[in-house]
Amino acid sequence: MYKVDPSFYLSNQPNTREPKPDLDKEGFMKILITQLQQQDPTDPMDSKEMVAQMTQLSSLEQMMNMSRSIEMLVQSQLVSPVIEYSHMIGKFVSYELDNEDSEEETENKMKTGRVVGVSQKDGWAILELENGDKVYADAVREVRSEGEDTGKDEGKDEGED
Structure with a gap:
């Protein structure tokens, strides 16, 4: 019967490690100390x-610390569109619908809907409307409260109650 060398067992295989692409402070100090220990005493x-x-x-x-700080700042700014437009929840908005899907060269149509939510996609604020539409905030042309008139049909002066 043959004996199996224990070095062939999987548990005895040397652990391989992935080299780090970046040299951190600890790695640099190890190299520097090794370099100092191994230097020629006649030629330090x-x-x-x-x-x-x-x-x-x-x-x-x-x-590197500044880079991390800037990255954190950028990440915090990604939340900003949702917070910035959250005050529009409950308001009525008039917005343009793009006709990108149709091949005809027609003018954009205006629609109105009530905002029920705000989300973001790729850093852009998206208003979610009661009618199911999702509209980019930059497509909004008018914002009104529920009881507010559009100002198109009455001859009231501003400041008059």
Whole structure:
């Protein structure tokens, strides 16, 4: 009978790890310490070069922190359209319907509907209407409260009660 070498078992296989594409502060410090330990004592590393490397690392770390902060700012701005247009819930809006689906060159039609919700898509605010339509906020041409008139048929002056 043959003996099986235990190194062939799956549990004894060496764990492979994925190399990190970026060098972080800890990795840089390990390399620097190893470099200092392995340097030739008769020809040591130039202290100016070491200070320059440390300065570059510090600058890189600050840029990465700034990048993370900007990314967080951008993410917080993505919520903004929903918050910005949430006051329109319950209001009546007049909006243009694009005729992109039809092949005819007709004018855009105006419709009116009551806003029941606000969402966003690709950073754009979308108003969800009671009639089932979903309208981009930039297509809205008029906003009214429920009891408010359109101002087209009465001769009232502004400020008159």
